[in-house]
Amino acid sequence: MPELDEPLLTQLTNDAIQLLIQLIQTPSFSRQEDQTAAHIVRFLTFHGARAERNAHNVWAVSRHYDPARSTVLLNSHHDTVQPGASWTADPFGAALTGGRLTGLGSNDAGAAAVSLLAAFLYFEQHPPAFNLICAITAEEEISGPDGIRRLLPLLPEIILAIVGEPTQMDLAIAEKGLIVLDCTAHGRTGHTARDEGENALYKALGDIQRLREFRFERVSELLGPVKLTVTQIQAGTQHNVVPDRCTFVADVRTNELYTNEEVVELVRGLIGSEVVPRSTHLNSSRIDLSHPLVQRGLALGRRTFGSVTLSDQSMMPFTTIKIGPGDSARSHTPDEYILLSEIRSGVRGYVELLDGLAI
Numbered sequence: 276m277p278e279l280d281e282p283l284l285t286q287l288t289n290d291a292i293q294l295l296i297q298l299i300q301t302p303s304f305s306r307q308e309d310q311t312a313a314h315i316v317r318f319l320t321f322h323g324a325r326a327e328r329n330a331h332n333v334w335a336v337s338r339h340y341d342p343a344r345s346t347v348l349l350n351s352h353h354d355t356v357q358p359g360a361s362w363t364a365d366p367f368g369a370a371l372t373g374g375r376l377t378g379l380g381s382n383d384a385g386a387a388a389v390s391l392l393a394a395f396l397y398f399e400q401h402p403p404a405f406n407l408i409c410a411i412t413a414e415e416e417i418s419g420p421d422g423i424r425r426l427l428p429l430l431p432e433i434i435l436a437i438v439g440e441p442t443q444m445d446l447a448i449a450e451k452g453l454i455v456l457d458c459t460a461h462g463r464t465g466h467t468a469r470d471e472g473e474n475a476l477y478k479a480l481g482d483i484q485r486l487r488e489f490r491f492e493r494v495s496e497l498l499g500p501v502k503l504t505v506t507q508i509q510a511g512t513q514h515n516v517v518p519d520r521c522t523f524v525a526d527v528r529t530n531e532l533y534t535n536e537e538v539v540e541l542v543r544g545l546i547g548s549e550v551v552p553r554s555t556h557l558n559s560s561r562i563d564l565s566h567p568l569v570q571r572g573l574a575l576g577r578r579t580f581g582s583v584t585l586s587d588q589s590m591m592p593f594t595t596i597k598i599g600p601g602d603s604a605r606s607h608t609p610d611e612y613i614l615l616s617e618i619r620s621g622v623r624g625y626v627e628l629l630d631g632l633a634i
Contacts, residue, residue, distance in 0.1 A: 284626065346406040347634070377611070558590075
């Protein structure tokens with residue numbers, strides 16, 4: 276492996292940390308990422324990159340872009356969830372104490388976003404044998420339509436993406452997908468004092484029991500079985516009327532051995548209730564262990580695993596891998612933080628992963 280440009284790596288890492296402090300200090304809840312997008316545009320422009328923006332999505336295509344070469348996407352997000360009431364620190368304070376930077380979005384996924392930006396800028400000075408695009412996008416936390424889904428049609432053809440999320444710089448080579456099912460059992464109203472009507476609530480309970488007992492046959496080595504959980508139920512208007520309608524919601528976490536559409540049809544065949552998926556585009560994903568990027572990561576001592584948490588990876592119709600600084604266990608928790616050492620390792624880790632890579 277060729278030697279890295281250490282002075283450039285150090286400077287870009289320090290700049291990335293300063294950008295992360297700015298991002299933390301700027302609220303960027305999903306659909307409200309305007310100001311953090313502006314910070315990212317200024318950062319890229321200051322470093323000589325050609326920043327582009329669509330809605331709250333920011334990206335840059337390498338100035339070395341060659342349409343004859345393959346293109347790799349570096350992607351993370353700059354939106355955050357709302358801070359919970361149990362925070363003891365200022366979520367937007369960006370307090371730096373003993374190498375620990377505390378603030379909303381520091382771990383999920385600000386550290387990955389700024390580390391990918393730094394890696395992209397490194398390769399602007401030391402271009403690889405493939406094209407690079409770096410995109411920091413919006414609405415990841417809500418899988419919204421104006422995030423990565425809006426941006427992908429504007430980009431050149433991509434053969435591989437590195438998705439930045441907190442994985443302790445290990446390689447998530449598979450990720451579970453998600454389907455939310457709205458289910459409705461239908462009956463007929465009647466007076467509870469007489470033996471009349473058809474109780475939709477009882478019908479729904481029977482269906483829920485069948486779902487609870489059902490086991491999907493195909494079990495992934497990395498992701499385990501498809502997991503279906505009923506999480507909400509609603510029925511009835513008053514105590515003395517048999518309900519003619521009962522709705523319930525099922526959260527389904529899919530593995531890569533089923534398509535989302537296939538899972539929907541299996542559930543429809545299993546129960547009598549009407550089943551309507553809210554969407555089927557949040558797919559499970561997997562990259563082969565033999566892929567050069569995975570092999571490079573293994574050679575660098577990275578661990579591989581299957582991730583149960585959803586990311587924008589689910590909306591990318593090409594080969595992807597998820598890797599980034601930070602710890603997923605800190606995401607969406609009070610007093611979220613990132614260590615500066617993790618950002619340094621993140622920038623270096625991304626550069627080492629891509630430097631000299633043949634795809």
